[in-house]
Every structure is written in structure tokens, then in C-alpha cells.
Amino acid sequence: MKQIIFIFAFVCLWSCQDDDNGYEIINVAIPEMMSKTEFRNSVEIQSAKPIVEAGKIYAYDDYIFISDKDVGVHVIDNSKPKAPKTISYLKIPGNEDMSIKNNYLYADSATDLLVFDISDILNITFIERLEDVFSAYDYQIPNEAEYADFNNFDFENQIVVGWKIVQERREIIRNSELVFNDAALSNSSSAESSSVGVGGSLARFQIVQDYLYTVGSHEMSIFNISQLSAPVLETVQPSGWNIETMFYADDYLYLGGTNGMYIFSMENPASPSYVSQFTHWEGCDPVVVDGNYAYLTLRGGNACGQLESVLEVIDISDKANPTLAARHTLDNPYGLGFKNNSLFVCDGTSGLKVFDKTNPLELQQIQAFPNVHAKDVIPLNNSLLMIGDGVMYQYQYDDNGLQLLSTYSLN
Known part of the structure; x- marks a missing residue:
């Protein structure tokens, strides 16, 4: 018995010393996987159901489409804005964004682009899939993970559909936050004659005439959709770094990233060209543009990497040299939008804030809705949508500003 105790004590002493010399207990994210064949066979048009985690919002005609983060899209009949009603659900695993033109809905599904015919909204049909067109898939690694273990993941034949967090004793990796296998990941008509929907400021998809522009963390993929039912991947090009959002205005694309705003000219719509970058400190960065000014929010106190939360006004009259024109302190901003001289800013748990931007250099707050949680907005012609x-x-x-028309629980 004494011998066993001695051996145990020796092992414990060795282990403790080893821990002190470069080992620690960390949270490791283990991917939960599905074969690509099973994944691609799981798309379905289903009856209405509650939303688990609302993501992006999109408006088209009398309908609102809301993504359920990573799992699908909910279709809401908004022909009566005082009484909206969910009518169906598109099960799309790995979905984050969507865009619509002339009754064709384009949605991402992890590495693939899907096309749905929504001309009969009560009988939506899935008509096309372009496989492996998004090489830089966002694997949505949990924030609490310090390491993502892809050792048993087959990038060619599998898709990540979830994560399991386990604690493991591993060697300390200095000067690193989240660690993952970069090498493996890298393998991986005119407005007058068409009807295009409207997304919020957190969108990564934009349709401009005969092209669908999509952006991932560092790549922009351009699809020719002149034949709406059969899009063609035309170009994949670098977009910047840690890109989160995309906004189109006046023949330019504005990409919001965690370290700045990137401006691309669409003189050649099949291959937008880089013009300039406005650099700021690390922060989550949706952006909207009106005339000679861009408005972007930076949210602090989170994984985006900064402490301050602000609204910045950027002078873009010289596209090659965007400059900071004004800054306004906020609490924890997300999306934003504008209509005429009103700028609507979603300030998270601090609610919706409305600014008069008649003079963009001296924004004046004119209204606030503090008792709501605000994430993103879409200013429509007759009403404002917020989620x-x-x-x-x-x-x-x-004439007195915004008046609440309706609230609709998504859960």
C-alpha cells in the first residue's frame, strides 16, 4: 500500500511540475460532423415553426425573411404589418445570408449556394445548388473555445454542424488566442425592370443588376445571375481581412471589417477593384453610406477586440482618401440604417436611437426607444423594420418621428 501511495505521489509531483513548466487546462472545441452527402440531402421546405436564434433580416414585397442562425430561413407574411404571420420555414443547414431578385432567393449553405423559386410563396421550390463555391466557410467556433481541434475532420467530405466543448491539458501556446488549422481551412437587369429585396446593415450578400456579390472573412465571390435560375460563379477575389458586412451605394461596394472599411469600385461589375481603406482599431463594423458620408458602428467589450463603442462618420467625398469626420459615443451598437435625414442606430440593450443627420458632422439625437433590444434595421418606404x-x-x-406599429415574437 505504501508503495502505491509513493508511486501516486511521484506521478502527481511530476505532473504538477510539468504543468508549471508550460502546460495548462484549456477549453477545446471539438467539431460535430456530418457527411456532405447527408448535409446536402437535408434541405427541406417545412411548415412554420419558432425561431431558435434570429440572424439576418431581409424584406421583399409583402414578405420578411429571417435567418435562423446556421439552420434555415423563416418566411413571414407582412401584408398586414399590424399582424405579421410566419407561413413557412426553409431548412437550410449552414445558412447565414440571403438575397432575392424577381422571385428567386439565393442563400448560402456552408460551402454551397442554393437557389429557391418563391414565385408561389405557399409552394416554394428548391431548384439549384452550386457546390463548393465558398472556400472560406465560417465555422462559427464557440467564443469560449481557446483551441479548435480539426484533427479528425475530413475537409473534403464533411461539414461542421455543431461543437462540443471539452477541457484538455495542453502545452501553452504563447501570443495566440484561438488556434486552428489554417492550412486545412484554406483547402477547403436594371432597377426599373427588376424587383430586388432589401437586407439589413449586417448583410454579406448584395444584388446589383445582373450580379450577386457575396463576401466571406477574406474573399469576395461574384455570381452572374443574368439567368436567375442558374447562377454562375464568375470571380473569386480578395476582399480584405475579417470582413463582416457589405453595403452598396452609387457604384461602390463598402465592406465592413474588424479593422476597417474597404471601398471597391464597380466600374467593372464582374470584378470590383480595390480603391482604398479607412482603418480603425479592432471592432465589429457594419457600415451604411449616403452621399459623401459613410456611417459605421464599432462595438466594444466583446471578441471584436476593443473597449469603446462608437458611431463614426467618415467623409468619402474622395474615395481614394476617406477621412474621419465625427465620432459619437454609444453603449453597444450593432446595425444601422437611414431614410432621408434620419439615421437609425441599433444600440443593443440600450435600444433604438434616431439621429437627425441633416448636418452629418453634427448629428443630433432626436428620439430613443430604450426599452427594446435592437440588433438591425431595414428602413422601408412606409415603415421601419427592426429585429x-x-x-x-x-x-x-x-411628423413626430417613429411610432410603434406592431411587435411580433419570433420564438
């Missing part, structure tokens, strides 16, 4: 914390809000415009 946050499992609720969709609709406001109508009047």
Missing part, C-alpha cells in the same frame, strides 16, 4: 432578442418590431413614420 432584436427574438422580437421583430415595426414602426411607422410620421
